[in-house]
Amino acid sequence: xxxxxxxxxxxxxxxxxxxxxxxxxxxxxxxxxxxxxxxxxxxxxxxxxxxxxxxxxxxxxxxxxxxxxxxxxxxxxxxxxxxxxxxxxxxxxxxxxxxxxxxxxxxxxxxxxxxxxxxxxxxxxxxxxxxxxxxxxxxxxxxxxxxxxxxxxxxxxxxxxxxxxxxxxxxxxxxxxxxxxxxxxxxxxxxxxxxxxxxxxxxxxxxxxxxxxxxxxxxxxxxxxxxxxxxxxxxxxxxxxxxxxxxxxxxxxxxxxxxxxxxxxxxxxxxxxxxxxxxxxxxxxxxxxxxxxxxxxxxxxxxxxxxxxxxxxxxxxxxxxx
Amino acid sequence: xxxxxxxxxxxxxxxxxxxxxxxxxxxxxxxxxxxxxxxxxxxxxxxxxxxxxxxxxxxxxxxxxxxxxxxxxxxxxxxxxxxxxxxxxxxxxxxxxxxxxxxxxxxxxxxxxxxxxxxxxxxxxxxxxxxxxxxxxxxxxxxxxxxxxxxxxxxxxxxxxxxxxxxxxxxxxxxxxxxxxxxxxxxxxxxxxxxxxxxxxxxxxxxxxxxxxxxxxxxxxxxxxxxxxxxxxxxxxxxxxxxxxxxxxxxxxxxxxxxxxxx
Numbered sequence: 001x002x003x004x005x006x007x008x009x010x011x012x013x014x015x016x017x018x019x020x021x022x023x024x025x026x027x028x029x030x031x032x033x034x035x036x037x038x039x040x041x042x043x044x045x046x047x048x049x050x051x052x053x054x055x056x057x058x059x060x061x062x063x064x065x066x067x068x069x070x071x072x073x074x075x076x077x078x079x080x081x082x083x084x085x086x087x088x089x090x091x092x093x094x095x096x097x098x099x100x101x102x103x104x105x106x107x108x109x110x111x112x113x114x115x116x117x118x119x120x121x122x123x124x125x126x127x128x129x130x131x132x133x134x135x136x137x138x139x140x141x142x143x144x145x146x147x148x149x150x151x152x153x154x155x156x157x158x159x160x161x162x163x164x165x166x167x168x169x170x171x172x173x174x175x176x177x178x179x180x181x182x183x184x185x186x187x188x189x190x191x192x193x194x195x196x197x198x199x200x201x202x203x204x205x206x207x208x209x210x211x212x213x214x215x216x217x218x219x220x221x222x223x224x225x226x227x228x229x230x231x232x233x234x235x236x237x238x239x240x241x242x243x244x245x246x247x248x249x250x251x252x253x254x255x256x257x258x259x260x261x262x263x264x265x266x267x268x269x270x271x272x273x274x275x276x277x278x279x280x281x282x283x284x285x286x287x288x289x290x291x292x293x294x295x296x297x298x299x300x301x302x303x304x305x306x307x308x309x310x311x312x313x314x315x316x317x318x319x320x321x322x
Numbered sequence: 323x324x325x326x327x328x329x330x331x332x333x334x335x336x337x338x339x340x341x342x343x344x345x346x347x348x349x350x351x352x353x354x355x356x357x358x359x360x361x362x363x364x365x366x367x368x369x370x371x372x373x374x375x376x377x378x379x380x381x382x383x384x385x386x387x388x389x390x391x392x393x394x395x396x397x398x399x400x401x402x403x404x405x406x407x408x409x410x411x412x413x414x415x416x417x418x419x420x421x422x423x424x425x426x427x428x429x430x431x432x433x434x435x436x437x438x439x440x441x442x443x444x445x446x447x448x449x450x451x452x453x454x455x456x457x458x459x460x461x462x463x464x465x466x467x468x469x470x471x472x473x474x475x476x477x478x479x480x481x482x483x484x485x486x487x488x489x490x491x492x493x494x495x496x497x498x499x500x501x502x503x504x505x506x507x508x509x510x511x512x513x514x515x516x517x518x519x520x521x522x523x524x525x526x527x528x529x530x531x532x533x534x535x536x537x538x539x540x541x542x543x544x545x546x547x548x549x550x551x552x553x554x555x556x557x558x559x560x561x562x563x564x565x566x567x568x569x570x571x572x573x574x575x576x577x578x579x580x581x582x583x584x585x
Contacts, residue, residue, distance in 0.1 A: 053413045088405050091332075093336060102331060105328040
């Protein structure tokens with residue numbers, strides 16, 4: 001059993017009418033692995049989780065969680081997984097403790113088991129002092145930890161986190177991931193989706209996902225080493241002209257990426273040359289070590305932030321409830 | 323079976339979190355009973371054998387309370403679908419049959435609490451009833467509540483918009499209530515109304531309550547017919563709900579998460 005992959009996905013396709021959310025995804029995630037799905041909103045991450053957590057049926061292909069087919073063995077799959085959704089899934093009018101106890105009951109624990117597990121989780125996730133507060137009175141970070149506790153009620157061997165830190169500030173996000181990292185001990189696999197590249201760095205392996213396809217899959221180190229040396233980003237008065245000039249001189253700016261992106265072995269030596277010779281005014285220059293976002297941009301020609309993120313969408317924790 | 327009670331416990335815990343909501347729920351039935359009932363009753367004189375008009379509509383007003391509390395309890399599914407709460411229920415290793423049963427029973431219990439409160443006015447109603455009548459009323463209320471709740475659950479299971487659901491309830495449930503004979507006797511009503519009443523599940527519920535409280539001679543249907551219709555409908559709607567829950571998120575409109583982040 002120990003060799004059974006935590007998640008095994010083959011040729012997974014999911015269409016919503018004419019929209020192709022997943023266009024053939026193959027994945028194998030090992031036991032005890034911390035695995036990231038990195039991609040912008042709309043890339044298909046949530047759809048993949050919906051299928052793995054038995055909430056949706058694939059159009060084609062297959063998916064197994066710990067060897068259980070997520071379509072034909074739904075109950076068995078449900079017993080193995082815990083999932084934190086993007087949306088809040090705790091009842092705001094109930095206390096943290098009641099939320100966990102009621103969910104524990106629903107997930108099949110008996111009375112004594114529920115109390116024991118609830119106390120364990122409250123301690124493990126630093127929620128003990130908030131235990132008897134109503135969920136609506138908690139901070140954003142605490143609420144997300146309650147979500148995590150809910151997903152862990154049955155001590156699942158596979159944990160899915162779908163953009164679990166969306167809307168949290170940097171500090172709360174850091175705290176959340178510190179907590180999560182501790183959960184892989186005991187061989188638990190964690191699969192998480194994010195569009196924050198710094199979050200994906202904590203993973204053992206990262207699958208970059210764009211428009212329903214996995215476009216790269218490797219360790220964070222190997223992914224970053226795909227970019228040689230460093231990255232130069234140029235903001236100029238006339239990007240089209242600058243690009244033309246660069247190509248003519250044998251540089252290889254990434255296609256269609258704004259601002260202009262150049263991968264260079266020794267960027268510090270190239271910048272003075274560019275500043276001296278470029279026929280257009282340079283407004284701003286950035287030089288940095290390659291990040292996961294650069295890799296993503298190089299592969300897909302677009303960034304991780306999507307329209308929603310640019311408009312400053314924030315999490316509405318209890319959206320729509322009167 | 324454990325799953326059923328977990329769902330009921332979940333809904334009851336949430337329901338009892340706001341006990342004040344019991345009181346607004348009493349306003350409408352009491353208005354019908356004491357304002358409409360007294361006003362109309364005075365103008366139409368004494369109803370033969372039923373005591374007065376107020377006494378005649380009392381079972382109908384209990385049915386009103388059961389019907390609206392039970393169907394609106396279904397709305398909790400719509401709210402739960404708007405956030406991720408219902409997804410958390412759907413990914414639990416619980417049979418979809420248990421989820422449907424739990425939701426239906428949860429709504430029925432809320433309706434019975436709300437409708438049961440109305441029984442407190444029985445001493446002031448000068449009803450021509452006895453202990454047996456009250457005893458018969460309870461199973462009638464339970465069956466009606468379960469069926470009404472199943473109507474709410476089956477309707478709510480498909481909706482993701484909390485603004486659409488009350489509109490649907492009012493265009494489907496309110497006409498059913500008006501056609502049911504809750505506020506008037508069906509026997510002297512014109513033929514078309516009697517025919518429509520035969521198609522109206524609420525009419526069978528009202529008739530059972532009335533029969534229990536006021537006696538067999540006030541019933542429009544055969545009580546066994548009423549029990550059968552309500553039971554068959556209950557089973558049918560529960561089956562429909564199970565089918566919807568089995569489809570998980572697929573039963574919602576197409577596309578992934580509909581959660582309105584931008585607010």
